[in-house]
Amino acid sequence: MTDDTTPTTAPAAPATAETSPDAISLRAPSKYLAAGTATAAGPSGTSTSFVAPSTEWLSGTWAVTHSTLSMWGSAQNVRITYTPRQPAAGADGNGPAVNDNLVEYENKGGRGGVKRVLGVEKPDPAVPGAWNWRGRGLLMIASSHWEVLGWGERPLAGGEGGVERWAVTWFAPTLFTEEGLDLYSDRREGLSKRTADDILAALKRLEAAPKLVQLVEKKMTEVAISLPWKEGSK
Numbered sequence: 001m002t003d004d005t006t007p008t009t010a011p012a013a014p015a016t017a018e019t020s021p022d023a024i025s026l027r028a029p030s031k032y033l034a035a036g037t038a039t040a041a042g043p044s045g046t047s048t049s050f051v052a053p054s055t056e057w058l059s060g061t062w063a064v065t066h067s068t069l070s071m072w073g074s075a076q077n078v079r080i081t082y083t084p085r086q087p088a089a090g091a092d093g094n095g096p097a098v099n100d101n102l103v104e105y106e107n108k109g110g111r112g113g114v115k116r117v118l119g120v121e122k123p124d125p126a127v128p129g130a131w132n133w134r135g136r137g138l139l140m141i142a143s144s145h146w147e148v149l150g151w152g153e154r155p156l157a158g159g160e161g162g163v164e165r166w167a168v169t170w171f172a173p174t175l176f177t178e179e180g181l182d183l184y185s186d187r188r189e190g191l192s193k194r195t196a197d198d199i200l201a202a203l204k205r206l207e208a209a210p211k212l213v214q215l216v217e218k219k220m221t222e223v224a225i226s227l228p229w230k231e232g233s234k
Helices: 070-074 193-203 212-221
Strands: 039-041 047-049 059-069 075-084 099-107 114-123 131-135 141-155 163-171 181-184
Touching: 039 099, 059 193, 070 075, 114 212, 163 193, 181 212, 193 212
Parallel strands: none
Antiparallel strands: 039 047, 059 075, 059 181, 075 099, 099 114, 114 131, 131 141, 141 163, 163 181
């Protein structure tokens, strides 16, 4: 006979947005933060420590799925490939990691071939998860600074299985473009709607960077994707 007074274990509470391991946390760009800070806005706008992605995690090809950059309005299948080189040699035999940066895109509608922008970049020693870029060839005079504002992996919903990796990058103004934001996906078909919506909502909670919030509200648009990608010459 059982004892009806024996306490039972209460079921675990479901994960909330604040505790879910796939919650979106973003930081504001360094230009908007006080010197020496590196925090991210959590799901409720709270601050958490920012951890930069490793070079290995960032390496590979990413589809740009959303952007505030107006030039992508006439493009499709915009993708960026980061390829790490060996560390640059210095006096002690070591040096900062160097990435080759390749941007490829097509004209919307598929007219013409694949256009390419080549660059090389090094980590910014003053800002975790930030890089200083310089163009190659005819674009050697062009330079830029960009930062990872957030990154992560989430399980795909709806029975698709697997995970999707995402990242948000901010780029400083250059001779040719104003400052802006890009959303990345490691899937050619782009971010799931759930992940894209959650990232955009998190961007609008960046109280430390009201200018970026306005930029998202006014200029953030989806970048056209039309599979399959055309393959450019390497």
